[in-house]
Amino acid sequence: MTEASPEQVLKQALKASQVWWQDMGVDAPILPAAQVKPAAVLKPVKRPAQQHTPNTPDISAQMTKATEQAKAAPTLDALKAIIEGFDAGVLSDHARNMVFARGNPDADIMVIGEAPGRQEDESGQPFVGPAGQLLDKMFAAIDLDEDDLYITNVCNWRPPGNRNPNEPELAMCAPFITRHMELVAPKLVVIVGGISLQALTGKTGIMKMRGQWQSLDINAKPTPAMPLYHPAFLLRRPELKRDAWRDLLAIQKRMSG
Numbered sequence: 204m205t206e207a208s209p210e211q212v213l214k215q216a217l218k219a220s221q222v223w224w225q226d227m228g229v230d231a232p233i234l235p236a237a238q239v240k241p242a243a244v245l246k247p248v249k250r251p252a253q254q255h256t257p258n259t260p261d262i263s264a265q266m267t268k269a270t271e272q273a274k275a276a277p278t279l280d281a282l283k284a285i286i287e288g289f290d291a292g293v294l295s296d297h298a299r300n301m302v303f304a305r306g307n308p309d310a311d312i313m314v315i316g317e318a319p320g321r322q323e324d325e326s327g328q329p330f331v332g333p334a335g336q337l338l339d340k341m342f343a344a345i346d347l348d349e350d351d352l353y354i355t356n357v358c359n360w361r362p363p364g365n366r367n368p369n370e371p372e373l374a375m376c377a378p379f380i381t382r383h384m385e386l387v388a389p390k391l392v393v394i395v396g397g398i399s400l401q402a403l404t405g406k407t408g409i410m411k412m413r414g415q416w417q418s419l420d421i422n423a424k425p426t427p428a429m430p431l432y433h434p435a436f437l438l439r440r441p442e443l444k445r446d447a448w449r450d451l452l453a454i455q456k457r458m459s460g
């Protein structure tokens with residue numbers, strides 16, 4: 204695979220963030236028109252071609268490394284140690300902790316979110332901040348607790364400034380979540396949020412995809428996967444909790460069937 208130029212990486216990151224905002228229903232600038240800077244002001248600044256520092260490893264080389272190392276992990280503990288020791292460039296340079304998983308590794312349901320936030324970065328545990336608390340309540344509403352769930356993310360590090368992980372970063376983390384799913388071998392996956400949906404299925408548009416069963420190939424076995432709205436989004440759009448409730452009931456029905 205050829206190395207992406209800094210411009211390509213930036214373009215992909217901008218596209219990913221635009222898709223995310225569109226997923227979130229944002230289709231107009233938040234600032235009044237007079238405050239929106241004209242495009243000319245936002246023109247990219249010309250920089251010298253060579254941008255890499257020793258802390259910014261070549262992403263495609265890191266993807267190859269991640270694939271080789273993840274495949275070789277025979278257990279969850281081994282996978283955790285491999286990710287902990289992995290140089291994920293900007294991601295691992297800026298994060299306080301690598302965030303692996305919480306819950307029961309023998310659970311039938313694997314819940315896969317996007318990337319750690321501030322509280323997760325500080326504690327090293329996924330979904331422990333306000334969004335995580337809502338996620339726990341959502342599952343409690345269908346009688347599921349930490350013992351029934353195994354919770355992780357498609358990206359193991361909090362991106363700097365709490366931005367979304369960009370496409371090259373998600374591609375670099377993909378071998379880790381793939382192996383993670385193989386080792387857990389869940390009966391059902393809950394895909395939390397648009398970024399996880401894109402990372403796990405290649406599909407975009409959580410607003411229309413939520414509630415629609417997907418199938419993930421895990422250990423060469425089709426595994427049902429339900430995309431849910433991200434709880435951080437539901438905190439901002441509580442009127443959509445009704446849809447999330449429907450999706451949770453569909454999960455409950457599938458698990459009892």
Ligand code: URA
Pocket residue numbers: 316317318319320323328329330331332334335356395396435
């Ligand atoms: N949002 C996520 O997607 N994952 C976390 O772990 C925390 C917040």
